[in-house]
Amino acid sequence: MTQTLTLRRPDDWHLHLRDGDMMRAVLPHTATHFARAIIMPNLVPPVVTGADASAYRDRIMAALPAGSGFTPLMTLYLTEDTDAEDVAAAHASGLIHAVKLYPAGATTNSASGVANFNKVAHVFEKMAEIGLPLCTHGEVTDPSVDIFDREAAFIERVMDPIRRAHPDLRVIMEHITTSDAVDYVKSADKNLAATITTHHLVINRNHILAGGIKPHYYCLPVAKRESHRLALRAAATSGDARFFLGTDSAPHTDANKLLPCGCAGCFTAPNTMSILAEVFEQEGALDKLEAFTSLNGPAYYGLPANADTITLTREGPRYPAAIDTPDGPVTVFDPDMPLNWSVV
Ligand code: NCD
């Protein structure tokens, strides 16, 4: 039986770091395992301009533990007022690596997102021209669409029309949760990839709703039925270069999760690598873990894979059930999940 696993150091292609005290509390948990992460721009107010992203990057760098080699890969939050020239300049200087599309109102801090997709067509044109990827939160916000159907509706109503209008635009469908999304990504021969989170490989909607409501499992897009989870596991463990890790680690204090109207988001940074090793071993696919965590993402983003490595050993991981922040504790995703792998 394999006792140790050595992989190219992983990257996280979708991460919420927040700002201020919360950022200082959560950042070390990512920086200790991951070399790079695509940093989500949904702060309040959002990271909209190149100047915003530059200032946010400086704050992240200042919060890094001494000696950390972690590199934040910045993104801009697309609004109907986004200036395509500012986007192009931020890309040309090496500051930003993607632009993030949130349909207005789809998730946490998305009020400034896009309502009318025609208004941003010129930004998509510029991005296609310069090779800057678009990351999408793929859910429609139409209140008449059932929340479990919002990803599939987004593909049909928004994603496919955008891709047909801009065939050269490089797109990443983030945190996909359905077999519909897996099939859609596989149907594309170029310019389409998807990230998959750790938690969507582990939970289905029963985990959230059966036997009492479990706010710590609530995130957006919400976990779907079991057949979808199995499709995600098959895609992630297949080695297919179009699928890679984006944890969507999204810290909220317990006080903000455990409310009559609690926040969406799972905090997976501390135990993601241990959980993924477990999932890939269960699927008989430990040999595909490195592709998912460390190779497919950089290849799609046009970056080199990391030169250094991380090693996991077969022993129960040690991580806290919750981390302390000045705003209160943040519970780690599924802290009681039995796990057999820990990062050395
Ligand atoms: C994210 C957050 O908290 O910022 N929440 C989540 O459930 N994933 C926003 C997002 O990515 O949808």
Ligand code: ZN
């Ligand atoms: Zn997210």
